Amino acid sequence: MKKFINNVDNFLNESLEGFGKAHKDIIDVKFDPNFISRRNKTKEGKVSLISGGGSGHEPMHGGFVGHGMLDAACPGFVFSAPTPDQMQAAAEHVDSGAGVLFIVKNYSGDIMNFQMGAEMYSGKNDSIITNDDVAVEDSTFTTGRRGVAATVLVEKIVGSSAENGSSLEECKKLGEKVNKNSGTMGVAFTSCTVPAAGKPTFDIGNDEMEFGVGIHGEPGRKREKIQPSKTIVSNMLEAILEDLKPQKNEKTLLFVNGMGGTPLTELYLAYHDACEILKSKNIEITRSLVGNYCTSLEMQGASITLLKCDEEILKNWDSPVHTAAMRWGM
Template sequence: MKKLINSPESVVSDALRGMAAAHPGLRVEAEKGIVTRAAGAAGEPTGKVAVLSGGGSGHEPLHAGFVGRGMLAAAVAGPVFTSPVPDTIAAATCAVDAGAGVLHIVKNYTGDILNFTMAAEDCEDEGVKVEQVVVDDDVAVARTEHGPGRRGTGATLFVEKIAGALAEEGAPLAEVAAVARKVNANARSYGVALSSCTTPAKGSPNFTLGEDEIELGIGIHGEPGRERRTLMTAAETAEAMLDAILDDLPEAAGAPVILLVNGLGGTPPVELYIMRAEVERVLGERGITVARSLVGNYVTSLDMAGCTLTLCRADEELLRLWDAPVDTPSLRWGC
């Protein structure tokens, strides 16, 4: 394993110290894994709903890279691919509550759900109102009445951006939570890997692919996918990914969508833009208009090569909130 780290144990705190140095508009508690808007910073919410998210590290810039005006009030970073503990989540929640309550945006993983739920209960005992919205957009996992269900992946970015924009406008907690659930209900994602990721603690890939193999339906924690195929062209890969997404989102035909072509950490931009072109072609053939899009590394899996695609059906309300000003380390426009 060759990585630019000091030790596997200090990866998260060392990275957060670097974030603090690079972005003085953030308040970073590196050892605790808490990132908030700096006290007195421009755009700091006052008397508004605070939107908080978090989870295991290794998905950067998610979540800490999206703390700032128009998006998150705070992010909580756990160890690599491991949920932060309830006490840390509760401390961050209480710190950013401005009297209007806090929205927790939680990816659908068992540890995250348990720990955020316990933290919310502790905060409510202290008089802080908390709503939880669970993101479960990954169509590679079947919806079930029992078990953990679908994983939260690329749609997390859409939920954080749109809910954060509505909170910035001063909407009450119930409305901010409702729009977050609306985004999640209208979003679907699917991922493909060309290689596995290597966690600093393990020092070796989570799974192995042959030189001519790809893995379809992977998760963002290094989980193997649901199908292994011989290497395909970008055009064939985009078609396979969109088949899986649109089979689960049939109402998308004829409606505008917000699109994320997301790198997993080890894919160069040139390949992501090739995928963007192929996605445009396939969606155009199916009568689907891309109203807004992002291309780049936003929800990563350490050094995994590959990408995820996320589509979100978008009405006028969601597009307006998507276009609203945002000023974070990793997402910025209109400011």
């Protein structure tokens, strides 16, 4: 295992300390229990958004704490759900009187712990469950579809709505709409190595790829030989389009996400291929996002997310955001 690491037991806290120092103008990092919050207090009467999950997916979720997105994020150990006391502490810290909305990826541990945290918290709260992965219906640690990269889009769009004064009920309804209108498919070329394990999560040949992989290295639809980018992207989009069934000329947001170990040059090449394929199907791309936003440590590979957009979604996507990992319009 080759990683920047001092001690496995201190890995997460040391990383969080570095994150806090690097972005001290935007966020604060709290310990015992661990959570990340906005440096400036959430304004009174604003719905507070909290997300979280296992570490190793950075910049999701801590990198999205700030104006126009999250109010707090709860990082668990690598690929492990955060604990209920983290959610409770984060909620108590950021609730400004309008309630707390938890954004939770569909993994059994995340759902169980967020539900417990919500029950422990005495204030008004609700939750959104993301489940955008079209690869498989049931997988390791899930019942139903996995919550993956579209969680980033939910956090941005609902974050804007909350920033602009929407109620808890309105934020939840918008988040559910974004999730319902999103589809994601991922492909892995290599495994990743969890520091505590010290060895790759799964074995894969030098000429193989896992089609439909999960963000923790869970198995996908099939293992096959690596193919040209245009073929891989076409197969990914075919699975997404079969699920979403967008209308001709329907406006969409195209999100090409890196898994942590794929160069941007390759991600932009994949984006180019996706644009050509969608154009041939008369599907309009009106917004884009390319980069490493929902990662899996150093895994080589990528996911593609397509979001069907209406004016409400587009307005909230375009609105200003200022976080460690995403910022525009400020």
